[in-house]
Amino acid sequence: MSENNFLDGCRYVYIDLGTNIGVQIRKLYEPHLYPGAPILQHFKNIFGNNFNEVCSVGFEANPVHNSYLTEFENYCLARKWRVKIFKSTAVSYVDKNLTFYINPGDNQNNQWDASLIEGGKKLNVTVPGIDITSWFKRTVLIRKIPSGIMPPKVMMKTDIEGHDSAVLANLIFSGAYCSIDLIYGEHFNNEFQQAISLLKKDSNTCKTELISLDDELYYLHRFPFILPVQQVNF
Numbered sequence: 001m002s003e004n005n006f007l008d009g010c011r012y013v014y015i016d017l018g019t020n021i022g023v024q025i026r027k028l029y030e031p032h033l034y035p036g037a038p039i040l041q042h043f044k045n046i047f048g049n050n051f052n053e054v055c056s057v058g059f060e061a062n063p064v065h066n067s068y069l070t071e072f073e074n075y076c077l078a079r080k081w082r083v084k085i086f087k088s089t090a091v092s093y094v095d096k097n098l099t100f101y102i103n104p105g106d107n108q109n110n111q112w113d114a115s116l117i118e119g120g121k122k123l124n125v126t127v128p129g130i131d132i133t134s135w136f137k138r139t140v141l142i143r144k145i146p147s148g149i150m151p152p153k154v155m156m157k158t159d160i161e162g163h164d165s166a167v168l169a170n171l172i173f174s175g176a177y178c179s180i181d182l183i184y185g186e187h188f189n190n191e192f193q194q195a196i197s198l199l200k201k202d203s204n205t206c207k208t209e210l211i212s213l214d215d216e217l218y219y220l221h222r223f224p225f226i227l228p229v230q231q232v233n234f
Contacts, residue, residue, distance in 0.1 A: 006084055007143040010045050010055035011152050015140070017091045017132065017167070018159035019058035021065055021218055022072045027080050028054060033223050036085035039184070040217040046155045046182050055082040061090035061100045061127050062114045073224075075225040090116060091160050093170040100127045116163055130208070133170045140178060158185040165192045172199070178206035186214035 007013060016025050027034045028043050046056055049142050066087045068195060075210075077082035089100045101124050101190055102114040118124070144154050158164045164187040171177040193210065 004111055005139055006082075007055055007057075009140050009146055010082065011145055011148070011150060012050060012121075013140055013143075013152075013154045014043075014047075014053040014054050014056045015136075015154070015156040016056065017057040017157060017164075019069070020062075020159075020219070021068050021086060021222065022058055022060075022085065022222065024157055025056045025058055025076075025083060025085075026072070026223075026226055027215075027218075029079070030223075031075065033221075034218050037215055037217045038213060040154070042182060042184065042211075046153050046200055050150075051083065051230075056084075058083070058085040058134070059089050059091045059130065060085065060087055063088045063125060063127065064104075064114075066100060070128050071225065074162055075139060075227070086130065089129045090129045091132050091158075091167060092116070092163065093133060093167055095131045095134070096098045096129055099124050100130040109219050113163055114116055115160070131170075133174045133176055133201070136176050137174065138169065141176060144193060154180045156180050156183045159187070164188065168192075172196075178203075178208050180208050182209045182211070184211045184213040186212065188212050192224070213223055 014025070014028055015021075019025060027037050027039055028047075031037070031040050031043070031051070034040065042044065043051065056071070059086070068086050069087050072087045073083055079204060090100055092098060098116060100114065100116055101118050104123050108206065142155060156169065164185055168177065188210065196210050200208075222226075
C-alpha cells in the first residue's frame, strides 16, 4: 500500500458520509449482528460475498462520537478490516472550517440530527470541512487496484442532514459521480431524483444507481467489540 493513498490495493470501497457511530460500516463486516437490515442485500449485490475485502471510509462531523469511533476503528483494524474514519470532519464541497450544530445531552438518538444547519440546536462547534469531491478524485479514483478478473466496485452512503444534494451535485459536475456503482441515502427529494433520471436518460455510460433508503434499523445498538480467540498451537 502506498503511503500516499491508503486505498491502494482496494478493489472494493465503501464510503459512509455521516457515519454517526459507524453502524452501517459494521453491518457490512458483521451482517450476522443485524438480521433484517435493509442495506444487507445491497451490500451483497455490490460486493458479493467479499465483505472482508472491502475497504471502508467513514466521515463524521460530530466530535461527541470521536471516542467511540476511535474504539470502533481500532476494533476493525484488529480484525484485519481496512477501515479509516475521519472524525470531527464535516463532508462538504469546500476545504475550510465550518460551523457544526449539536444538541448536548441528546444521546438517546446518538445525536442523529446534528448537522451544518442550525435548526434550533443549542450548541455549535467549529470543525474542518472536507471537499469530498476533491478527496474522492485523489484517493478513490486513482487507487491502485489489484490484478484479477473481478471488476472494482464503489458504494456510498450519504446522510449529511440536508447537505446531500449539494455534495452530490458537485460529484456530478466533476465527472466523479458516474464512477460510483450505488449511492443510497434518505435526503434525496423527488426533484433531485427526477433531475438525476433526466441526466442519465441520455447517457449510455453512467452506471450509478441512486436509491432512497433510510436504514436506521439497529442505529442505537452498540454491540461489544469482541476479538476472536487466538488459536495456540503446541
